[in-house]
Amino acid sequence: MNLYRNILLAIDFSDHGHYVAQKARQFADQFSAQLHIIHVLDNIPMPDTPYGTVIPLEEDSAYELLEIKKSKFIQIADQLSITPTRRWMVWGAPQEEITRLAAQEHIDLIIVGSHELHGLGLLMGSTAKDVLYHANCDVLAIHIKD
Numbered sequence: 001m002n003l004y005r006n007i008l009l010a011i012d013f014s015d016h017g018h019y020v021a022q023k024a025r026q027f028a029d030q031f032s033a034q035l036h037i038i039h040v041l042d043n044i045p046m047p048d049t050p051y052g053t054v055i056p057l058e059e060d061s062a063y064e065l066l067e068i069k070k071s072k073f074i075q076i077a078d079q080l081s082i083t084p085t086r087r088w089m090v091w092g093a094p095q096e097e098i099t100r101l102a103a104q105e106h107i108d109l110i111i112v113g114s115h116e117l118h119g120l121g122l123l124m125g126s127t128a129k130d131v132l133y134h135a136n137c138d139v140l141a142i143h144i145k146d
């Protein structure tokens with residue numbers, strides 16, 4: 001039996017994203033696992049929804065930013081040959097949405113990048129640490145040298 005069947009790659013479009021993404025692809029291939037991908041929109045104001053969330057926003061620039069992120073996301077998912085049904089772009093707090101989706105999709109390994117923490121980062125914590133703390137499955141933190 002394969003050790004991992006469903007692997008979730010969390011991406012944030014930072015410079016090291018490509019490196020982390022390639023490693024995730026290799027892991028998935030190694031274990032003949034399905035690769036899923038998630039990006040959490042945490043810095044774009046959510047447009048008005050039927051649920052009543054209204055955050056003041058410069059509509060044009062928010063939608064432009066969303067389009068840019070969407071096309072980057074599709075490009076990375078295409079490069080990794082991830083099928084459209086395993087691509088997730090959601091609004092929210094990264095650690096919450098990553099672990100929520102992992103539970104929903106029966107993910108057995110989450111892959112995130114992990115920076116060396118210093119200065120303000122030490123005080124604020126990191127997404128990798130938060131995911132590790134909240135996840136119900138294995139978490140692989142790909143070490144990134146700053």
Ligand code: AMP
Pocket residue numbers: 010011012020038039040041042094111112113114115125126127128
């Ligand atoms: P950070 O702690 O913010 O430096 O991020 C570390 C890692 O967490 C990144 O390399 C990603 O794997 C993941 N991550 C951070 N922010 C997001 C996000 N908005 N959506 C998905 N994954 C994220």
